[in-house]
Amino acid sequence: MGRGRKRGVNPGIPSHIEQAALPRGLYWGENRWFLVEPHPDTGRPRKRTVAYGNAVLSELHAIVEASRSSEPIGTLGYVCRKFRESTEYRELSQGTRDDYDHHANIACEYKLRDGALLSAMPVDRMSVPGIQRLIEAIAKGREASPGQTEIVGRPSTANHVLRFLRRLFNWGIRMGYCSKNPAQGVRQAKEKADAKMPERQPFVLVLAFAKERAALPLHSKGSCPPYMPAVMILAYNARLRGMEVTELTDAHALKRGVLCNRLKGSRDNVTRWNEDMRWAWRWLREYRAKRQEAHKRPVPLRPDLRPLLVTQTGTPLARSTLKTAWQRLITAAIEAGTITKAERFALHGLKHRGITDTRGGRAVKQDAAGHVSPQMTDLYDHEVMEVDPPTAAEDEESAFSDALETW
Structure with a gap:
């Protein structure tokens, strides 16, 4: 859903293709164009060949668009795509749309225990405990496995994802794309009070x-x-x-x-x-x-x-x-x-x-x-304000002074 990291230049891609204009989610390797999709039986990611080196850019865009339109109705990826096509989404500021796209991508690309992506799961099959585990996983991160990069836990990112999902599912209920909001009632991750403000x-x-x-x-x-x-x-x-x-x-x-x-x-x-x-x-x-x-x-x-x-x-x-x-x-x-x-x-x-x-x-x-x-x-504002002590009336000040001298 989100823009993600900018695609790097691949010298192996056919020269007649403008690489900066390639649709997101399409990959080149072994002299073929392929998409990474969950297997229909196991749900595990697999490479599906969709074209070869003689395909032109317009054909590649059409292929990717067709693959997106074939998403099962009611899945998280489907609801996210429909939200992006809505007037409610288009009325948002560019910064808010970018923010939603980024955090939608984090949620959709989350891998379940069986290796399937969360984007392929129907929203009506999701539960509050499942969304809670998603938020906890994003907040805590995970240690690096051999050959993998460590994912640093970010409670603030987890809470951004949660807020997006709440809005997405509420919109989906109004539009008839899902029947419940499994993000409602999920507890936010605890964020550190330290704003990492520099001295x-x-x-x-x-x-x-x-x-x-x-x-x-x-x-x-x-x-x-x-x-x-x-x-x-x-x-x-x-x-x-x-x-x-x-x-x-x-x-x-x-x-x-x-x-x-x-x-x-x-x-x-x-x-x-x-x-x-x-x-x-x-x-x-x-x-x-x-x-x-x-x-x-x-x-x-x-x-x-x-x-x-x-x-x-x-x-x-x-x-x-x-x-x-x-x-x-x-x-x-x-x-x-x-x-x-x-x-x-x-x-x-x-x-x-x-x-x-x-x-x-x-x-x-x-x-x-x-x-x-x-x-x-x-x-x-982290400034500690300086204030004056209370000022008493003259007769009260003298009484305080006498009491201090006696003490």
Whole structure:
């Protein structure tokens, strides 16, 4: 369902196929195109040949679309696909759709004990205990088996999956695609209270480390994406999530500041320019111009169609790409001794740091963050307020003094 990781270039694919336009879920190997599907009897994944090297791109798209339409009615994969085709889905913001696609993919690709994918199971056969085990498995992760990569448990990811499934099944009931909501009544995973907000010193050290590594030639040993220092500055100063940074376009640059379109129900606002933000915005625009010119990319006339963040090939930077780049940067900083493992922080922690460092009372910080409720600001503001002791009347003060002297 989700976009997943960007498909790498496969030199074995026939040259007449544009690899970037290949449909998701289609694979090339042993001079054939194949899909990975559950076996109709055992449910275990198997490769099914659907075409050979002489197939054209349009035929491949038609094949994949036909295979999706043949999904058994009522399965999780079928309900997810129908939801994506609905008007309710299309009315959502692009960021919310991407978020739903990502977490739908996590749920659909979860392997059951018999090796079958959860996407092939009918929703009406699912139960609260089964969904609870799914959430627990995502939250805890699993240790690496021989030849496999370790899956790190993420309680926040598990809860995102749970919230998506609740909405999906409620929609499926209304539309007649399922008769119950097995995610209703499932307990959320307990998330750590630590928001992985960096202390000021580790933040400054990682920013300097990112600038140093960004200056290295692309793809050289130890290098990091050139845009990373600018991303850190914008995320901190404008108090933005990583996904909100990737959504920035030329239309968000106003004379008075950066228009921040906030997700997750927060209010949009404008963060006034400072020197750091001006530098970051100017650098990203210059970098974009160089990369688009180098790869002969057309430049849209409308400002809202010109994304601020681009890859080295001049294409819009995906949220998943930014996440991967950040994990590599923070891991490299730990390996280089710039920060310790205990000082590791998340990209989202820069929003916490920015809100905490905002000068003013709680109401000022709430407006700066675009939060709808003070309770949400309480989760992001980690500043310990300094307050004055109580002031008593003069006669009471003298009585207190006498009592202390006597004591």
